[in-house]
Amino acid sequence: MENGLIFIDIEKQMLTANGPMKLVVQTTIQLGELVAVFGESGVGKTTLLRILAGLSAPDKGMVSFGNTVWFDSEKQINIAPQQRNISFMFQDFAIFPNMTVEQNIQFAQPEKNHSFVAELLEVFGLTEFRKYRPNGLSGGQKQRVALARALARKPKLLLLDEPLSALDSEMRNALQNEIAKANQRLGLTTIIVSHDLNEVFRLASVVICIENGLVTRSGKPEDVFSDNSISGKVQITGQIARIQKQDTVYVVTVISGNNQIIKVIAFENDLENLGVGDRVMVFSKAFNPILSRLR
Amino acid sequence: MDPQFTQTLWITLKLAVSTTAILILIGLPFAYWLADTKLKIKPLIEALVSMPMVLPPSVIGYYMLVIYSPRNWFGSWLGKVFDVRLAFSFEGVLIASVIFSLPFMVQPLHNGLRALPNSLREASYTLGKSKVTTFFRVLLPNIKPSVITAVALTFAHSIGEFGVVLMVGGNMPGETRVASIAIYDEVQSLNFEAANRYAVILFLTSLVLLTTIYSVNKKYDTWKMV
Numbered sequence: 001m002e003n004g005l006i007f008i009d010i011e012k013q014m015l016t017a018n019g020p021m022k023l024v025v026q027t028t029i030q031l032g033e034l035v036a037v038f039g040e041s042g043v044g045k046t047t048l049l050r051i052l053a054g055l056s057a058p059d060k061g062m063v064s065f066g067n068t069v070w071f072d073s074e075k076q077i078n079i080a081p082q083q084r085n086i087s088f089m090f091q092d093f094a095i096f097p098n099m100t101v102e103q104n105i106q107f108a109q110p111e112k113n114h115s116f117v118a119e120l121l122e123v124f125g126l127t128e129f130r131k132y133r134p135n136g137l138s139g140g141q142k143q144r145v146a147l148a149r150a151l152a153r154k155p156k157l158l159l160l161d162e163p164l165s166a167l168d169s170e171m172r173n174a175l176q177n178e179i180a181k182a183n184q185r186l187g188l189t190t191i192i193v194s195h196d197l198n199e200v201f202r203l204a205s206v207v208i209c210i211e212n213g214l215v216t217r218s219g220k221p222e223d224v225f226s227d228n229s230i231s232g233k234v235q236i237t238g239q240i241a242r243i244q245k246q247d248t249v250y251v252v253t254v255i256s257g258n259n260q261i262i263k264v265i266a267f268e269n270d271l272e273n274l275g276v277g278d279r280v281m282v283f284s285k286a287f288n289p290i291l292s293r294l295r
Numbered sequence: 296m297d298p299q300f301t302q303t304l305w306i307t308l309k310l311a312v313s314t315t316a317i318l319i320l321i322g323l324p325f326a327y328w329l330a331d332t333k334l335k336i337k338p339l340i341e342a343l344v345s346m347p348m349v350l351p352p353s354v355i356g357y358y359m360l361v362i363y364s365p366r367n368w369f370g371s372w373l374g375k376v377f378d379v380r381l382a383f384s385f386e387g388v389l390i391a392s393v394i395f396s397l398p399f400m401v402q403p404l405h406n407g408l409r410a411l412p413n414s415l416r417e418a419s420y421t422l423g424k425s426k427v428t429t430f431f432r433v434l435l436p437n438i439k440p441s442v443i444t445a446v447a448l449t450f451a452h453s454i455g456e457f458g459v460v461l462m463v464g465g466n467m468p469g470e471t472r473v474a475s476i477a478i479y480d481e482v483q484s485l486n487f488e489a490a491n492r493y494a495v496i497l498f499l500t501s502l503v504l505l506t507t508i509y510s511v512n513k514k515y516d517t518w519k520m521v
Contacts, residue, residue, distance in 0.1 A: 055417050081420040088421035094414035098436035107432070108422045153422060 010061035036204035198257030326404035356462025407441025
């Protein structure tokens with residue numbers, strides 16, 4: 001019987017900009033889930049994705065997809081990327097320069113399906129550029145081509161390495177919806193590498209946090225990123241953009257995931273561990289009465 | 296026209312075309328393998344391929360003659376089994392020429408393949424495409440300038456070959472006498488007019504080929520910047 005899980009238990013020695021580091025990941029992923037791998041640059045997120053794709057081999061361990069073993073160091077099994085039925089979207093997009101936008105998408109299909117290509121071109125706003133070669137496209141357009149191409153073969157496992165980093169917020173929102181829709185409609189399992197907290201919250205049902213090669217936390221994004229003691233009615237995640245002193249208090253400007261500007265009053269001791277650029281959650285626990293002098 | 300003159304040019308052309316054709320067949324898979332391999336002895340293999348660029352042609356010619364000689368096992372085996380004698384024959388010159396021009400084919404192709412981002416190959420693999428499909432549909436079309444450079448350099452180099460042909464093939468009209476040797480021969484017999492005719496043809500052919508390489512590369516550079 002199909003067990004419906006991706007099983008990962010691997011170790012790999014890596015050389016990073018900060019010296020040698022060991023990537024150790026033990027986790028399972030439900031098939032059909034949209035999973036985010038979250039962490040700073042150079043902690044092994046991309047390497048984990050490459051191991052799942054079969055582009056890099058772990059030093060030891062095991063990877064299986066459902067009942068199919070993809071990698072097993074003991075039995076010396078390492079299934080080639082071609083046999084894994086995946087798509088991998090690279091950070092540098094890896095669009096083939098010799099092919100037009102349309103040909104790039106067609107190339108990904110095992111059997112030609114013109115209507116699906118047309119649909120992808122439409123959904124990703126590429127119809128008018130379909131005869132263009134990649135060299136004439138902007139970074140954002142290339143990213144959309146790469147995403148459309150990754151979906152074109154209807155893979156079982158979609159691996160996205162920071163897929164939306166080159167897009168403006170409007171296009172990013174739109175494509176986040178498309179990724180979520182494709183995940184549902186095509187019955188894919190999607191693993192998305194991201195260091196954008198908003199993206200993680202919007203898209204992922206499960207997040208795996210990696211720090212220095214180790215999985216530190218995993219679970220639902222709201223459980224992983226917020227303090228469990230918080231039982232607020234309103235929770236908004238965002239990033240601190242500015243801290244201004246006003247009289248005895250501070251006004252903290254937080255930019256939320258959908259680019260809303262929220263101003264929060266804070267006292268000096270609230271800000272002890274906070275600075276500009278920190279990711280925060282803005283929440284309201286209870287109705288907070290404010291005193292005002294009557295005339 | 297002087298029949299010996301046309302015959303010599305024909306042999307020169309035949310040698311250059313055959314060398315280039317054989318080297319395309321050998322060079323493409325070899326360069327792909329070389330760009331892909333993680334073998335520890337890769338530097339040694341690269342050095343061996345490049346040897347003809349630094350060795351005097353007479354050294355290559357000498358070793359080829361030794362190998363072809365019926366007194367050694369390869370030469371005698373060829374003679375016994377196939378009744379073939381390679382020394383001082385067109386086929387012998389052709390084999391030597393293929394070895395001598397190998398770096399001119401392999402190096403541009405290898406450099407072209409190495410300059411492509413790895414992710415192109417990997418993207419094709421993850422889309423389920425085999426190594427062969429990836430090579431012909433993704434990699435080769437993106438190193439067109441390198442292919443043109445490799446073919447033109449190999450052809451030009453084969454046309455201009457002198458030392459190896461002289462060592463391995465000698466100067467046999469109708470068999471191994473090529474234009475570069477004919478020039479030397481005509482000058483030796485003070486026949487400057489004939490030498491000049493060969494020289495002009497070699498000069499112009501090489502000029503046209505090299506101009507082609509440079510104009511193709513220039514066009515590709517501007518295309519890349521768009």
